[in-house]
Amino acid sequence: MNRTVYGCLLVALAVFLLVSVSLNVVQLVALVGDQIPGMAAPKEKMTEKVQVEGTAGTSEKIVHLDLEGVISSMEAGGFLQSALPSVDILKNSLEQAVADDRVKAIVLRVNSPGGEVTASDIIYAAVKKAAEAKPVIVYMDSVAASGGYYVACGATKVIASETTLTASIGVIMASTNYHELYGKVGLSSQTFTSGAFKDTLSGSRPMREDEKAYVQGLVDTMYDRFLGIVSEARNVPKDVLRNTVADGRVVTGRQALEAKLVDQIGYIEDAYALARELGAAPDATVVKYQSVPNLFTALGLASAKATPPAKMELDLTGAMLPKLQPGMMYYLPGSFLH
Incomplete structure (x- = not known):
């Protein structure tokens, strides 16, 4: 192998190593940037x-x-x-x-x-x-x-x-209840909580009346904020909105x-x-x-x-719905x- 070819190979190897080191530096900065004060992705x-x-x-x-x-x-x-x-x-x-x-x-x-x-x-x-x-x-x-x-x-x-x-x-919040299905297939769920409302919206048991009132209160609070923002922006009283178009309808x-x-x-x-x-x-x-x-x-x-491990899911919506x-x-x- 003549000196010209040998020199070209050395140059190519040096370039490859430089690119490799640069990419590793970029990766390191990206991975630790959020952990170091003052350092973040641009x-x-x-x-x-x-x-x-x-x-x-x-x-x-x-x-x-x-x-x-x-x-x-x-x-x-x-x-x-x-x-x-x-x-x-x-x-x-x-x-x-x-x-x-x-x-x-x-x-x-x-x-x-x-x-x-x-x-x-x-x-x-x-x-x-x-x-x-x-x-x-x-x-x-x-x-x-x-x-x-x-x-x-x-x-x-x-x-x-x-x-x-x-x-x-309007505001919407939903959950799926499957406790009756559990009974049909012979399954049961044991849940240990630190308070009466910790497992609210759990689908493994019927929802209590106080839980329904609690969740409805959360929804109503968010709705009232939405209503207030619309009222301020459009200069329309909240009561007028509530009694007309602010009932969830699309217009x-x-x-x-x-x-x-x-x-x-x-x-x-x-x-x-x-x-x-x-x-x-x-x-x-x-x-x-x-x-x-x-x-x-x-x-x-x-x-x-870190990117979570990939998992396979069955999508019956054809990816058309969020x-x-x-x-x-x-x-x-x-x-x-x-």
């Missing part, structure tokens, strides 16, 4: 894609964001992260838009049936905070119900199309306008036009924020938590729990 910066061209030479922008699917605090790592609704990604996007002086207004397109109570509340708070700095226009697409409408209440203005399904103002965009739940009927183009008007930027370019995985997220290493957790409260239409 905050993801959104990239921009032009949706609607503005006047040539303008630097002013309207940012388009999307909230699509069931709202959940659960996260997916790796390449799937950018394909699923993410509370953190939406919060980061709103913060980035507010911090950018060239962004004059934000359009948030909502196409969601709702989701977890807390996740919806977190996004609502982020939208409301952004709206205190810049106009935020929510455009309701096919559906913006329950938690989706909850989020919209944080915006400056809300636009729905004629065929939008929205409202569903169309036109019905929502009549009930003062939205500000106008229109399409996404109308949302862009209103954003330009409220942002005093008639020539602004409309850009869409996109999440592009960095090295941490692409490798699925950003989380300090997987909801028993005992959790949701801002969702009731049909999603059956």
